[in-house]
Amino acid sequence: MTENAMRLTGVKLDAVTLSRGARRLVADVHLTLSAGELMSVTGANGVGKTSLIRAIAGLLAPDSGAICFFGGAGALDPEAVRAEQVHLLAHQDGLKSTRTVRDELAFWTQWLGGRKGVDGAIDALSLSALLDLDVRKLSAGQRRRLALARLVAAPRRLWLLDEPMAPLDTPTRQRFAAVMDRHLKDGGIIIAAVHDPLPLAGRTLQLERAP
Amino acid sequence: MNALAALFAREFSLAFGRGGGPLLACGFYAGTAVMMPLAEGSDPARLAAVAVGAAFATLALASLISLERLFERDFEDGALDLLTLGPPGLAVVSAVKCAAQWLATGLPLAIIAPFVAISLGAPPAVGPLIGVASLLAGLGFSFIGGVGAALALGTRRGGVLIAVIVLPLFTPLIVFGAGAVEAFQGGLEAGPPLALLAAYTLCTCALTPFAMAAACRNALS
Numbered sequence: 001m002t003e004n005a006m007r008l009t010g011v012k013l014d015a016v017t018l019s020r021g022a023r024r025l026v027a028d029v030h031l032t033l034s035a036g037e038l039m040s041v042t043g044a045n046g047v048g049k050t051s052l053i054r055a056i057a058g059l060l061a062p063d064s065g066a067i068c069f070f071g072g073a074g075a076l077d078p079e080a081v082r083a084e085q086v087h088l089l090a091h092q093d094g095l096k097s098t099r100t101v102r103d104e105l106a107f108w109t110q111w112l113g114g115r116k117g118v119d120g121a122i123d124a125l126s127l128s129a130l131l132d133l134d135v136r137k138l139s140a141g142q143r144r145r146l147a148l149a150r151l152v153a154a155p156r157r158l159w160l161l162d163e164p165m166a167p168l169d170t171p172t173r174q175r176f177a178a179v180m181d182r183h184l185k186d187g188g189i190i191i192a193a194v195h196d197p198l199p200l201a202g203r204t205l206q207l208e209r210a211p
Numbered sequence: 212m213n214a215l216a217a218l219f220a221r222e223f224s225l226a227f228g229r230g231g232g233p234l235l236a237c238g239f240y241a242g243t244a245v246m247m248p249l250a251e252g253s254d255p256a257r258l259a260a261v262a263v264g265a266a267f268a269t270l271a272l273a274s275l276i277s278l279e280r281l282f283e284r285d286f287e288d289g290a291l292d293l294l295t296l297g298p299p300g301l302a303v304v305s306a307v308k309c310a311a312q313w314l315a316t317g318l319p320l321a322i323i324a325p326f327v328a329i330s331l332g333a334p335p336a337v338g339p340l341i342g343v344a345s346l347l348a349g350l351g352f353s354f355i356g357g358v359g360a361a362l363a364l365g366t367r368r369g370g371v372l373i374a375v376i377v378l379p380l381f382t383p384l385i386v387f388g389a390g391a392v393e394a395f396q397g398g399l400e401a402g403p404p405l406a407l408l409a410a411y412t413l414c415t416c417a418l419t420p421f422a423m424a425a426a427c428r429n430a431l432s
Contacts, residue, residue, distance in 0.1 A: 054292075057292070057295075057296065058295070059292055059295065059431050059432060060431075060432045061432055082295075082296055083296065083297065083298045083300070084298060086296055087296075088292060088293060088296055090289055090292060091289070092287070092288050092289025092292070093288070093289055094285070094288055094289040094290035094291075094292065094293045094294075095288070095290075096221075096225060096284075096288070096290070098225075098228055099221075099224075099225075103221075106217075107217050107218075107221050108293065110213060110214050110217045111214050111217065111218065111293070111294070111297045112293075112296065112297060113214075113297075113298065
């Protein structure tokens with residue numbers, strides 16, 4: 001298949017049911033997203049927003065139902081999609097406190113398949129003044145900016161974001177909204193678990209507590 | 212390939228800080244070796260008889276130091292989630308982590324192992340052989356230890372659990388490693404036991420990454 005046919009253009013969740021241990025979280029979630037679409041996932045604390053995102057990232061196996069990815073030529077291999085086209089931004093950001101911002105950004109960019117995006121990401125999230133600091137010296141908002149910079153530095157089609165805006169100040173929220181907007185215009189897909197609505201047009205999936 | 216080299220470099224630099232890094236393992240190794248003459252009595256002939264065996268047994272214990280943090284920190288801070296989203300896959304990630312652990316602590320331990328054995332009374336002529344056997348055994352210790360570390364993810368007091376899981380699997384490494392040196396001392400060929408040691412080590416390198424990947428996936432879900 002050509003690279004173009006491998007490009008992710010759609011995500012479909014078909015009757016997905018998730019549980020953690022004996023507790024059922026979400027039941028029978030249906031969802032279809034295509035290129036350029038944003039889906040906000042909302043719902044009360046503990047309803048399963050994070051678990052849904054982890055399931056799409058392949059970290060949590062659904063009890064039943066299917067999570068499928070589509071490209072130009074039909075269904076894609078989920079393993080290959082997750083290895084090359086999915087970004088995950090979670091509360092635990094995977095950044096090591098003893099390493100510098102520069103090292104961590106360079107490593108994760110390389111790991112996630114980015115080549116030349118680092119400079120653009122530093123500009124987009126104004127990290128240039130922080131590059132030589134250890135990650136442990138960053139504030140929560142600065143640390144989140146570093147985590148978000150990975151999304152810009154390594155181009156991947158599907159962004160799975162868990163509360164992306166939470167620790168950010170207002171100017172950075174606007175900046176990141178612009179980054180998300182550009183990603184959608186380029187044909188990317190975003191699924192974001194949020195409490196406050198995102199400043200972008202998109203659909204909303206309201207999760208209810210499973211019976 | 213570049214991404215794997217970057218992962219190796221990152222793991223290696225983190226291993227130096229993890230649980231005290233090589234200094235702590237080497238300090239523990241030297242410390243337990245010093246206990247031997249205190250426990251066994253200071254008669255040089257008696258000490259020399261157990262020198263090689265004691266050096267290998269304590270090497271195995273020292274290799275356990277800092278294994279606990281091999282996967283745990285990445286598991287807690289979310290790095291393991293993101294590592295699964297890279298092209299190489301978790302089995303390769305596990306193998307790279309163990310190889311970096313070996314270079315960061317196994318190699319320093321193998322360097323001091325001959326000095327430990329000789330200071331306990333082993334003849335200096337066996338020094339190089341002890342170094343080679345320790346280096347090979349150390350690679351096996353890292354990979355087998357990685358399985359224990361991955362299985363212990365998310366448990367409390369994981370360090371003790373790792374020791375219980377891993378020590379029985381260390382046995383062949385100790386038998387063949389110390390056996391090679393003792394064969395050499397007895398005027399026999401050291402080659403065959405060393406070859407068995409290498410075979411067991413390579414076998415662990417080939418098989419354990421899949422077990423580590425499965426254990427990590429299980430802990431993540």
